[in-house]
Amino acid sequence: MANHDDASEKQDETRTGTTEPRKKASFALPVIKGLANTLAHVLRREPNTIHYPEEKRTPYPGYRGEHRLKRDELGREKCTACFLCATACPAFCIEIVAEEAPWDDREKRPRIFNIDMMRCIYCGMCEEACPCDAIELTPIYNIPSRTRGEKIYDKEKLLSL
Amino acid sequence: MTTADTIFWPVIPALKAVVILVVILHIVPGLVYFERRISAWIQDRIGPNRVGPVGLLQPLADVIKLAFKEDLTPQGADKWIYRMAPFLVYAPAVIAFSVIPVGIDLQVASFGVGVIFLLTISSFSVYGLAFGGWASNNKYSLLGGLRASAQMISYEVAMGLSIIAILMTAQTVDLNEIVRQQWGATTLGLVQWNLFQQPIAAVVFLVAAFAETNRLPFDLPECEAELVGGFHTEYSGLKFATFFMGEYIAMITMSGLMVTMFLGGWSVPWIEIPTSPTFGDVALSVFIFTVKLTVLLFFYIWVRWTLPRFRYDQLMNIGWKVFIPFSLLNLGLTATSGVMGWNWLIPLPW
């Protein structure tokens, strides 16, 4: 009689490439092994989780959290409004409006620089694309807010981070 | 019997009933907390520890949350049966506990047929599951209810057969008598628990008890992976809480029965049971029972968080092809050794 077990054996055969039928082991030994394993965990009690708001995990180096815009030695924003980051961004969440820069060493600077953090996928492409090293992802990760509007960061906010 | 006795005879049993009911109802939140903490430790988590000292008030928070949930009745549900079902799960578990002796001759209802009464009543809970599944007008619930009944039929047989073996050696169905036979030492120095005298029956009963109370690894009636929530998919708020309570109380009742039948109940190992117990003796026996019960409840939780759910055909295979033949074999062995007087095989009380 072709029953369920035969079918699963056939499958195992093709999967493992051997003609030896799978051994019909009883559940008893694995059950005891499993129980011993979990009991060891109960007795050891080394939780892998943390008490979150009180304890915080330090992000690994290179962690991609919220963005910030950098300033140069004179305290001016480094960004030259070249739009490379906005072009590179796969989520289209960077909005830049340029204006003429009042300084001699560059032509433009951003008048508006908005990043929609709700759309951002924290891929870091903007950071890689920037020729002036002006944008950077910080390791800040605890970033809740009450409204969507709050999550659209403008230039001031990005520069202050 | 004095006149005062004739007037007040219902008072003592009623008092016992109330006390035991209240105690069981208060064990349940404790058990839920216990389960959540242990499961957390098994999974290397911390577990609930925010509400109250070390999270002890977590069950209270859970209850408040459940109480404020909307009490839904699905469209097309059979209203009366739908409402009745949670209580049909909850009530048998509580009633069944009434015959379990928690201390020296201390039980709510002591009548001769203890074990049989308990088995009969606790089997009723399957009506709750089946009715709940049927009345909610939901195919997943219905499947859950069906599974519950099929599972109950397969495991009840093995369970009954394993109990018969115990009753044969004990030669009584009175649970207190069964306990009284289990305090002494065997020739090997082990305590005379039925666990050591009837190991096959003990294992079969243990596994059948898991199936009977629908606990993992046999919780197929509420299998989340296939049936959403099984028979209680449509239940919310306090009706769901009643199902939940019923499951936990059934677990306590089954553990209590197992302690009584296989682990020597309230008797202290190797210490003779006093014929006229003092208050201290009774207290000690209650304490012993509680310790054994706690160990078994821990075992229940431990197994639940270790083993994955069985597949349905595996469940049926184990029930019909392993446990029933084994318990029949055990029954035959017990009967033969009883008739032939083979005390070396199964030490009998006579």
Ligand code: SF4
């Ligand atoms: S991290 Fe990626 S998605 Fe976010 S702003 Fe930069 S490029 Fe766009």
Ligand code: SF4
């Ligand atoms: S942040 Fe960098 S890439 Fe983006 S506009 Fe400014 S200078 Fe260009």
